[in-house]
Amino acid sequence: MTPVARQDTAPVVSLRDAALSYDARTVWSGLDLDVRPGEFLAVLGPNGAGKTSFVRALLGRRPLSDGTLTVLGRPARDAARHIGYVPQQAALSAQAMLRARDLVRFGIDGHRFGPRLRTGPVRRRVDEILESVGATAYADVPLGMLSGGERQRVRIGQALATDPRILLCDEPLLSLDLNHQRAVTELIDARRRSHGTAVVFVTHEINPVLGMVDRVLYLAPGGHRVGTPDEVLTSESLSRLYGTQVDVVRVRGRVVVAGAPDEPAAPPHHPGQAHETDGARA
Numbered sequence: 001m002t003p004v005a006r007q008d009t010a011p012v013v014s015l016r017d018a019a020l021s022y023d024a025r026t027v028w029s030g031l032d033l034d035v036r037p038g039e040f041l042a043v044l045g046p047n048g049a050g051k052t053s054f055v056r057a058l059l060g061r062r063p064l065s066d067g068t069l070t071v072l073g074r075p076a077r078d079a080a081r082h083i084g085y086v087p088q089q090a091a092l093s094a095q096a097m098l099r100a101r102d103l104v105r106f107g108i109d110g111h112r113f114g115p116r117l118r119t120g121p122v123r124r125r126v127d128e129i130l131e132s133v134g135a136t137a138y139a140d141v142p143l144g145m146l147s148g149g150e151r152q153r154v155r156i157g158q159a160l161a162t163d164p165r166i167l168l169c170d171e172p173l174l175s176l177d178l179n180h181q182r183a184v185t186e187l188i189d190a191r192r193r194s195h196g197t198a199v200v201f202v203t204h205e206i207n208p209v210l211g212m213v214d215r216v217l218y219l220a221p222g223g224h225r226v227g228t229p230d231e232v233l234t235s236e237s238l239s240r241l242y243g244t245q246v247d248v249v250r251v252r253g254r255v256v257v258a259g260a261p262d263e264p265a266a267p268p269h270h271p272g273q274a275h276e277t278d279g280a281r282a
C-alpha cells in the first residue's frame, strides 16, 4: 500500500449517514465516508450491491434518499465538472470513426456546437494529454481501429482533460488483458501522485489495484464496510457482510475470495436466493 492521501486537507468527497433508494428498495444506507485528495478508494461488491448507484450519486445524477453528500464542499451536481469520469469499455458504435484526439478535445471544449475555444492552445493541450497517457502514436487513428487497452488510455486522457480533482473510474479494466490492466492502473496511480487527484475506482477485481489502494468501500447485501484492504478483505469481515461463511486467503500477494454469493442482492430475509460461486474476485 502506498498512501499519498493528504490527511491535513479537506475531503473532496464527504458522505454522512447517506442512503440511496429506488422507490421502496434501499440499496445502501448509513454510509459515512470522507475521501481525501490523493486517496485511492476502491469500491467493491457483488452484482447489484449499489456500486453504479454510488457512482451516479457522486456525479450528481441520482439524489440520496437520506443523509448528505458533498463533493468539493458543494452539492454533487455542482461539482461534476471537477470529476474526470472513466467509464467501462463501452460499445463503440457512435464513436468508432472519431480519432483519439477528437475524444480528448471533447473533454476540453465539450462536445457541443457553437464557437470552440481557440484552436492553437487547444491543440497543444490535446497533444500534451495524449502524450501523458502514452497515446501519441495513435492520436489520429479512429477509435474503432484501436485495441481495448489503447482506447482506455484515450478515455483516461479525455477524463484528465479538464484537470479534475477526482477521477471516478467505473470498472475501467473490464475485458483488458493483464498488460493493459497494468498500464491503465499505473497511469491512474501516476496522476494521483503527481496532482493529488483522488481516485474512486469501482471494480469487481481488487488484485490489479491492490498495491495502490489506500482504502476499500465494500458494498454488500448485508451492509457495507470501509477500511484498509487488510481490515476489510478478511474472512471475518466478508462473512459478516454476506451473512454466510466467506473465506479470504492471500496467495502470492493476491486476494482470493471463496464462497461469496455474487448474485444481485437477495433481500436479507431471503438469503437462500443468492447462489454461491467460488472465484478470485473480491
Ligand SMILES: Nc1ncnc2c1ncn2[C@@H]1O[C@H](COP(=O)(O)OP(=O)(O)OP(=O)(O)O)[C@@H](O)[C@H]1O
Pocket: 022, 027, 045, 046, 047, 048, 049, 050, 051, 052, 053, 054, 264, 265
Ligand atoms: N434506475 C433504477 N431503478 C430501479 N432500480 C434500480 C435502478 N438502478 C439500479 N437499480 C437497482 O439497484 C440495485 C443496485 O444497482 P447498481 O447498478 O447500483 O449495482 P452494482 O453494484 O453496480 O451492480 P453490477 O455490479 O451488477 O453493475 C440493483 O438491485 C438494481 O436493480
